[in-house]
Amino acid sequence: MQIRRAxxxxxxxxxxxxxxxxxxxxxxxxxxxxxxxxxxxxxxxLPACRIWVAHADHTLGFIALRASGEIAGLFVDPQFxxxxxxxxxxxxxxxxAPLRVEVTAPNCGARRFYQQYxxxxxxxxxxxxxxxxxxxxxFDAGQKDHAYG
Numbered sequence: 001m002q003i004r005r006a007x008x009x010x011x012x013x014x015x016x017x018x019x020x021x022x023x024x025x026x027x028x029x030x031x032x033x034x035x036x037x038x039x040x041x042x043x044x045x046l047p048a049c050r051i052w053v054a055h056a057d058h059t060l061g062f063i064a065l066r067a068s069g070e071i072a073g074l075f076v077d078p079q080f081x082x083x084x085x086x087x088x089x090x091x092x093x094x095x096x097a098p099l100r101v102e103v104t105a106p107n108c109g110a111r112r113f114y115q116q117y118x119x120x121x122x123x124x125x126x127x128x129x130x131x132x133x134x135x136x137x138x139f140d141a142g143q144k145d146h147a148y149g
Contacts, residue, residue: 006051
């Protein structure tokens with residue numbers, strides 16, 4: 001597996017991967033909402049971020065960072081999850097800390113993944129658009145050890 005910077009020519013494939021990953025873990029959004037978000041992901045969110053892509057013969061996952069260090073998204077193709085791809089993507093950008101991420105409270109898998117990496121919860125808020133509680137987490141590069149080495 002290699003990690004490289006994304007280019008605009010990747011956005012179509014990244015949007016499709018995003019949709020598979022979101023549908024796998026965020027079915028509460030519903031198909032109508034997912035379709036509306038898909039257009040925004042490709043036209044607005046991806047172009048506004050710095051993106052790194054994990055790939056082998058095809059795209060396995062990607063991480064998108066805002067200039068502020070906030071993780072706008074970390075998505076791994078569902079058929080390749082739990083194989084270290086998300087961890088490798090975080091390892092690749094961890095020197096850009098402090099990193100921040102916001103996940104929905106019901107997404108226990110994502111919260112556990114980030115906690116095991118070394119993120120800590122710093123706040124919670126209610127997202128009026130999703131009508132969900134959001135958990136804000138932070139990782140500082142000075143943290144020497146995280147559960148993955």
